[in-house]
Amino acid sequence: MFKHMNYIPALYILDDYNVLYPKLIFMYLQAVAHQFMNSCLNSVFMKLNSYAYISLKDARWVHRSRLKAVLENKQTHGGGPFSVPGRHAIANHLMQEWTKHKNGTESEWAGDTVPYVDIDEGVFKYVLIQVNDDMGNKKLIVRGDKSMAYHSDIFKHTRQVLMTLGLQAEVLGGGRISHDVAERSIHVYGFSQAYGRANHAVTATLLRQWFPFHAVSFSWDGY
Numbered sequence: 001m002f003k004h005m006n007y008i009p010a011l012y013i014l015d016d017y018n019v020l021y022p023k024l025i026f027m028y029l030q031a032v033a034h035q036f037m038n039s040c041l042n043s044v045f046m047k048l049n050s051y052a053y054i055s056l057k058d059a060r061w062v063h064r065s066r067l068k069a070v071l072e073n074k075q076t077h078g079g080g081p082f083s084v085p086g087r088h089a090i091a092n093h094l095m096q097e098w099t100k101h102k103n104g105t106e107s108e109w110a111g112d113t114v115p116y117v118d119i120d121e122g123v124f125k126y127v128l129i130q131v132n133d134d135m136g137n138k139k140l141i142v143r144g145d146k147s148m149a150y151h152s153d154i155f156k157h158t159r160q161v162l163m164t165l166g167l168q169a170e171v172l173g174g175g176r177i178s179h180d181v182a183e184r185s186i187h188v189y190g191f192s193q194a195y196g197r198a199n200h201a202v203t204a205t206l207l208r209q210w211f212p213f214h215a216v217s218f219s220w221d222g223y
Contacts, residue, residue, distance in 0.1 A: 109135065123176065123177070128142055128174065132169075143158045186204075187216075188200045189219040
């Protein structure tokens, strides 16, 4: 069920182990029962189906690469109160296993190791970049760093990192991002004099995937 999906549901209160993780295990076992067509197990899960729907109504969907970064303790720059159980917990093993699987239509490539989003906190410039390899694989990424004064600095730095992985980069425009960690809000706006205006709607979509607990908005106004 979930191993072929790029998103997994998670509740607002992620450190409530007594609520979230039994639900993940429940959904995992439900998928196993369905896979093996176990009529006995399926009958039990069908009776509990309403509970599963109620459990998901207040959920946020977390992207596979985002959860992988959290499990690997990578810096996520103010991604909100996102916690996972210890490495000895069953839920942790289920999550680790899920992040290793790929969608059936996807193939392995170097871009899998590149996070979709890497942005700073506060107000800063950003660029929207398309990452490619020689086999035709591609993905969009967002990069923003308040320590870099120009959009071109951000792009050149990112391109250099990607080149070490054998990947090419094409800049699709830029703008500015206001990232308020305390309020868990992100606003995308403005444009780049060097690269033009990025498609902020696309950028906002990527940011919502990476920061599922933030309110993300965008505007075509401003500089």
